[in-house]
Structure formats: C-alpha cells, structure tokens
Amino acid sequence: QKEVEQNSGPLSVPEGAIASLNCTYSDRVSQSFFWYRQYSGKSPELIMSIYSNGDKEDGRFTAQLNKASQYVSLLIRDSQPSDSATYLCAVNLASKIIFGSGTRLSIRP
Amino acid sequence: GAVVSQHPSRVICKSGTSVKIECRSLDFQATTMFWYRQFPKKSLMLMATSNEGSKATYEQGVEKDKFLINHASLTLSTLTVTSAHPEDSSFYICSARPPSNLEQETQYFGPGTRLLVL
Numbered sequence: 009q010k011e012v013e014q015n016s017g018p019l020s021v022p023e024g025a026i027a028s029l030n031c032t033y034s035d036r037v038s039q040s041f042f043w044y045r046q047y048s049g050k051s052p053e054l055i056m057s058i059y060s061n062g063d064k065e066d067g068r069f070t071a072q073l074n075k076a077s078q079y080v081s082l083l084i085r086d087s088q089p090s091d092s093a094t095y096l097c098a099v100n101l102a103s104k105i106i107f108g109s110g111t112r113l114s115i116r117p
Numbered sequence: 118g119a120v121v122s123q124h125p126s127r128v129i130c131k132s133g134t135s136v137k138i139e140c141r142s143l144d145f146q147a148t149t150m151f152w153y154r155q156f157p158k159k160s161l162m163l164m165a166t167s168n169e170g171s172k173a174t175y176e177q178g179v180e181k182d183k184f185l186i187n188h189a190s191l192t193l194s195t196l197t198v199t200s201a202h203p204e205d206s207s208f209y210i211c212s213a214r215p216p217s218n219l220e221q222e223t224q225y226f227g228p229g230t231r232l233l234v235l
Contacts, residue, residue: 052161052210053226103166105224107160109160
C-alpha cells in the first residue's frame with residue numbers, strides 16, 4: 009500500500025461547480041497534512057495545511073481531515089479555469105513530507 | 118509564504134559532466150532543506166534531507182556519491198549531480214522549512230531546475 013494515495017484523474021468539473029479531491033494515507037501517526045497545487049512545468053505551491061480533525065476554510069478552498077478514517081480532502085468552490093492543475097496531497101511522516109501522485113483537475117468553461 | 122529560490126532554472130549538459138544546483142531560502146534561515154526529483158507526469162520523490170552543518174540523509178535507492186549535497190549555511194544548500202547521464206534528466210526541486218513551522222512541517226518549494234543531459 010502506498011503511503012499517500014490519490015486518484016490520478018483527470019477530474020473534469022464545469023466552471024462554477026465544486027471540485028472535490030480526495031486522499032488517503034497509511035500512517036496513523038501522521039499529524040500534518042497539506043494540499044499543494046502544481047501547474048505544468050512549475051514547482052508545487054502550498055494551498056492549504058490542516059492539522060486537526062474537521063474542516064478548515066480559506067477563501068474558495070476547504071480542507072477536510074478525518075484521522076480515524078485516514079482521509080483528507082480538498083474542496084474548491086466556484087471552480088475557475090485557473091484552478092486547472094495537478095493537486096498534490098502531502099503527509100508528514102517521520103519529519104519528512106511524503107507526496108501522493110497527484111490528481112489532475114480540469115475545469116471546463 | 119516564504120521565498121525559496123533555485124539556480125539555474127534550466128540546464129543542458131553533456132553526458133559525463135557534473136551539474137551544480139543551488140537552493141536558497143531568501144527570507145528565513147533553514148536548518149533543513151529537502152531535495153526532490155520529479156519525472157514527467159509523476160509525483161515528487163524525496164531524494165535527500167539536507168541538514169546545515171552535517172551530512173545529508175539520503176532516501177533508499179539514491180546514490181549519495183552521485184548526488185552530492187552540501188548545506189554550508191543556513192540559507193544555502195547545493196545539489197551536485199556528478200557524471201550526469203541521460204537518465205538523470207529530470208525536474209529537480211528543493212524545499213525549505215522555516216524554523217517557526219518546525220512542528221507543523223510546512224515546506225516551501227523553490228521554482229525547480231530542469232536538467233537535460235544529452
């Protein structure tokens with residue numbers, strides 16, 4: 009089992025709709041969880057970090073964490089074409105950050 | 118967020134030569150930096166953890182004699198790809214962790230260096 013798993017996509021969402029990205033992780037001791045956005049040919053950009061169970065909102069982005077289910081998600085409201093990118097879920101593990109393989113999101117006009 | 122720079126952004130070299138990539142944290146001191154490699158359409162793979170003033174910690178399968186890491190100051194880490202071969206062509210990305218976020222493990226990434234070995 010991979011340490012961090014994501015559906016590779018592509019996930020196609022109409023403009024203005026909610027995009028939902030999911031991630032599961034294998035190590036129960038992980039305490040820090042991150043979502044990064046990566047445009048093609050660019051390095052990852054931190055969007056959200058979450059450390060406690062529940063929801064954390066920042067603008068159009070909401071991160072959700074459920075440690076019991078070892079599940080973290082990212083919701084993007086009012087999706088824009090500029091949101092089209094690969095979204096990387098990342099989890100801390102023994103002072104290192106382990107990345108999922110990423111979900112490619114495409115927002116169609 | 119914190120600013121991390123990398124130089125060069127892009128490099129083309131001949132097989133057998135060595136290439137040095139610099140990673141700098143511009144507005145904070147980073148005792149720990151990380152080096153990743155990313156192949157096309159793949160995720161980031163951690164290569165090594167660079168520790169200021171001590172030896173780097175390499176991930177399993179990464180040759181420490183081929184990928185030399187030096188973290189000589191709190192704001193600079195370098196990765197040298199020695200005797201580069203075409204299979205080393207990749208996108209190399211560094212990241213740095215601000216001390217204030219030590220417990221939360223937040224990392225900020227440099228813009229990456231695209232290496233092409235001919």
